[in-house]
Amino acid sequence: MFVVTNRIPVAEGHEADFEDRFRKRAHLIDQSPGFIRNEVHRPKPMKLDHSTGTWAPDTETQGYYEVKTWWRSFEDFVAWTKSPAFAEAHKNRAPKEMFAGPNKLEIHEVFLSTDEKTGPADKG
Template sequence: MIVVANRIYVHPDYADAFEERFRRRAGLVDHMPGFIANKVLRPLNEGDPYVVLTFWESLDAFKAWTESEAFQKGHARSGTLPKEAFTAPSKLEIHEVFLDTESEEG
């Protein structure tokens, strides 16, 4: 499994607008072959980034998403917030899961 983390540094004044943008997202990724899940993490410490996590069956599935027309459509909406809404460039990280554990109580 592949996990893609997009760390997005949002100015606190724009946090509500940023979150609303994700609530109203196009959702096109949800129907892509190999897509497993999408999670958006809200920072609890000032200055920390939001983290958008997507989970994929394979690196090829993720790459197919980034090269798709659906990707272009979904990200065309990203220009809805002004440049000053972001305090630093976003950072994309791609990781392979090599260990996955769960609580024995869960």
């Protein structure tokens, strides 16, 4: 199983519009072969004061939204990126001012999971 994470720095004041775009998405990815699930994570930058053990908002750190998709295989993800549905899903780009910088795409292979549905993924 593979997890693809798009880390997106959303500019201050554009959070609601960014989230609304995902609430209203066309769900084209949902029918793609090998697609498992999609999650969008809202940033909550926090910092720990180790001396007191307390948490507080970290106002000095840029938070990133994370758009995560889970795939049965990397090849399934690649096929999605080459599909007409992918082109359709990404044709209405958000305005540049919605972002505080470039996004970062990260791909990880799940080698261990405690998810009861998938069980341990470690084959090694």
